[in-house]
Amino acid sequence: MGAAQPEEGKTTYREAMRDAPVERVCSAEVPIPYARRLEEAALPQTADIVAAARRAVD
Numbered sequence: 001m002g003a004a005q006p007e008e009g010k011t012t013y014r015e016a017m018r019d020a021p022v023e024r025v026c027s028a029e030v031p032i033p034y035a036r037r038l039e040e041a042a043l044p045q046t047a048d049i050v051a052a053a054r055r056a057v058d
Helices: 013-019 036-042 046-057
Strands: none
């Protein structure tokens, strides 16, 4: 049994991601603080990651 082939003319997810530019989502260039709110501001949040993924797909 082989892997299922995509329908002709349809782009697979892997092909779409191959054409997307690389974008790094990482912490700010500051030392990680101990205060929770400052730490949250320094580290990428879920919304940042989702926004980067949407930019890559669009």
